[in-house]
Amino acid sequence: MKNEQLSPSEIEKKAAALAAVEFVKNGDLVGLGTGSTAKYAIEAIGQKVKSGLNIKTVATSIKTAQLAASFGIEVMDLSKVGYLDISIDGADEFTKNLDLIKGGGGALFREKIVASLTKNSIIIADSSKLVAALGAFTLPIEIVPLAYQYAFEEIEKLGGKCVLRKADGEIYKTDNGNVILDTDFGLIKKPENLSMRLNQIVGVFAQGLFIGLTQKIIMAKENSVEVFEK
Structure with missing residues (x-):
């Protein structure tokens, strides 16, 4: 999908996702998120797998597992995994101190398991998701x-x-x-x-309150990408 066919918010989502995927390394165990932003990361990871990237993944939802499989990405049973090197997921809201509201896509339980297992939990977002205080999103x-x-x-x-x-x-x-x-x-x-x-x-x-579970937030805004870390 070309950027000119996307709305401004979708362009930002895709830019954040592509920036996050650059942190995925050969041999990693990767957590795949659920939702409209995470799908861009899954698509990008699928392209890297086709080009030779060797990784294993777990999915935060049945829908994500099916999407990943359609791109040729190996998906493991979440219950068989004791840790993850990296995970990439979206958020409904976030603050600069890395507190989140998640669950708009209905996958909050598995998303929280994946975040808890992950050494490097990365959240990707468009600029509309940044708030001064959580709670505008239910x-x-x-x-x-x-x-x-x-x-x-x-x-x-x-x-x-x-x-x-x-x-x-x-x-x-x-x-x-x-x-x-x-x-x-x-x-x-x-x-x-x-x-x-x-x-x-x-x-x-x-x-859906994710407190202390995120290491990095990558937010795209117009033509730039901003990273929030503690």
């Missing part, structure tokens, strides 16, 4: 259906306004068979504190 929270009502009420006690995610008029189900509450907390002043409190709620399978 926070995805994956819930075990059996505990739905309890978790819903406990999350609302924390100040969240929950909406059950639907797709094509049906209740959305994750690859894990769970549901997602897209939850509005307003601007989140203390994301680490909220993350810990959500993790304590019985029935919360995963939540």
